[in-house]
Amino acid sequence: MNQSIQDFDVAIIGAGMAGASLAAECAPHARVLLIEAEDTPGYHTTGRSAAFWEETYGGPGVFPLTMASGHFLREGGYLSPRGGLSIGQAGDCNKVEEFIAEFTTLGATLHFQDRAAIAARVPGLRPEWVVGAWEPGCADIDVAGLHQHYLAASRRTGTVLRVRARVERLEREGANWRIVWADGEARAPIVANAAGAWADTIAAIAGVPALGIVPLRRTVVQLRTMPAAAVDLPLTLGINGDFYFKPQGGRLWLSPHDEIPDVAGDAAPEELDVAIAIDRFEHVVDWKIEAMERRWAGLRSFAPDRLPVYGFDRRAEGFFWFAGQGGFGIQTAPAAARLGAQLLLGLPRDGLTAEIDAGAYAPERFH
Numbered sequence: 001m002n003q004s005i006q007d008f009d010v011a012i013i014g015a016g017m018a019g020a021s022l023a024a025e026c027a028p029h030a031r032v033l034l035i036e037a038e039d040t041p042g043y044h045t046t047g048r049s050a051a052f053w054e055e056t057y058g059g060p061g062v063f064p065l066t067m068a069s070g071h072f073l074r075e076g077g078y079l080s081p082r083g084g085l086s087i088g089q090a091g092d093c094n095k096v097e098e099f100i101a102e103f104t105t106l107g108a109t110l111h112f113q114d115r116a117a118i119a120a121r122v123p124g125l126r127p128e129w130v131v132g133a134w135e136p137g138c139a140d141i142d143v144a145g146l147h148q149h150y151l152a153a154s155r156r157t158g159t160v161l162r163v164r165a166r167v168e169r170l171e172r173e174g175a176n177w178r179i180v181w182a183d184g185e186a187r188a189p190i191v192a193n194a195a196g197a198w199a200d201t202i203a204a205i206a207g208v209p210a211l212g213i214v215p216l217r218r219t220v221v222q223l224r225t226m227p228a229a230a231v232d233l234p235l236t237l238g239i240n241g242d243f244y245f246k247p248q249g250g251r252l253w254l255s256p257h258d259e260i261p262d263v264a265g266d267a268a269p270e271e272l273d274v275a276i277a278i279d280r281f282e283h284v285v286d287w288k289i290e291a292m293e294r295r296w297a298g299l300r301s302f303a304p305d306r307l308p309v310y311g312f313d314r315r316a317e318g319f320f321w322f323a324g325q326g327g328f329g330i331q332t333a334p335a336a337a338r339l340g341a342q343l344l345l346g347l348p349r350d351g352l353t354a355e356i357d358a359g360a361y362a363p364e365r366f367h
């Protein structure tokens with residue numbers, strides 16, 4: 001049976017980190033509806049992340065969002081120091097130096113490391129790994145805590161959350177969008193598309209041209225190792241982007257840093273990607289793998305230039321993109337959501353967003 005049709009100022013589709021944080025930032029100023037297809041917000045990509053904040057992750061175009069978010073995350077107690085170490089072999093020396101130079105110029109803190117320094121940080125490191133870049137600011141993020149914070153903050157300021165509500169139709173009727181799911185519908189002049197891997201699907205439902213946001217699958221395995229992953233082991237990444245690992249409660253989280261094109265859905269790890277992860281890991285350290293305790297995969301969704309998309313679509317009245325959060329949607333969430341709400345509601349910029357060039361993330365760059 002249909003619930004009665006309710007009116008809102010903004011309807012946000014998707015209650016992962018993107019939608020929840022945008023709702024929290026909009027709700028003090030507007031009547032917000034947050035619509036989620038699953039039983040539990042965070043079931044998809046948000047619940048599957050590797051949970052780190054790293055100044056350089058995502059590249060120079062993402063850097064301003066990461067840096068602007070860092071202060072908020074630290075103040076809120078969502079970060080715990082970890083340290084990040086990107087390592088390379090003899091042929092990678094120039095690459096490591098260029099990496100350090102590029103991000104130091106932008107304002108990141110990185111230090112060159114020789115063999116002795118990287119071997120001291122990663123016990124059992126195989127001899128061919130001789131060079132590294134150390135990022136002392138890299139931290140673990142409390143992803144669930146941050147997501148719950150945004151859901152709770154939005155609820156306190158009046159957001160209505162509907163779960164098990166997969167939006168099936170979006171129709172423009174006069175000044176409003178009519179938003180329809182299996183057992184309900186609502187009206188709002190603005191729809192915000194925070195549907196992660198489904199961002200282009202939502203655009204298609206609304207009759208808005210897609211932007212080419214593609215879901216790329218990433219695999220993570222949890223290993224029990226000998227020696228056990230020490231609590232002070234850094235996030236250790238290959239400078240060529242072919243693996244990373246970090247400790248988690250005495251276990252090791254390892255990823256082959258894969259980016260396999262996939263379709264929006266409930267992503268699952270493939271045997272081959274798990275095998276690649278293990279093989280790469282065994283070429284980095286001499287540790288023994290005692291058990292594989294868990295494995296999972298999630299979809300990281302990228303626009304064609306790998307930068308996020310925040311802003312109104314000029315071709316469709318009241319259609320707002322908040323998508324393409326790629327592999328950095330947690331660490332950039334505070335600044336992204338504040339900026340998103342400012343663009344969506346016409347609010348003035350503030351300290352969190354003053355340094356961010358919103359034009360770099362505008363959807364019309366693809367028109």
Ligand SMILES: Cc1cc2nc3c(=O)[nH]c(=O)nc-3n(C[C@H](O)[C@H](O)[C@H](O)COP(=O)(O)OP(=O)(O)OC[C@H]3O[C@@H](n4cnc5c(N)ncnc54)[C@H](O)[C@@H]3O)c2cc1C
Nearest residue numbers: 014016017018037045046050051052167196298329330331
């Ligand atoms: C393995 C892995 C490691 C990662 N590590 C990090 C990291 O260390 N640091 C970092 O910052 N980021 C990391 N990320 C990226 C980060 O997780 C994502 O950028 C972020 O979670 C994206 O959030 P989202 O809300 O856009 O997507 P999602 O969490 O997927 O949320 C989108 C929601 O939209 C809903 N939806 C879709 N269609 C509809 C519809 N029709 N109606 C209603 N609801 C709908 C879905 O059910 C879903 O819940 C990682 C990702 C992966 C996969």
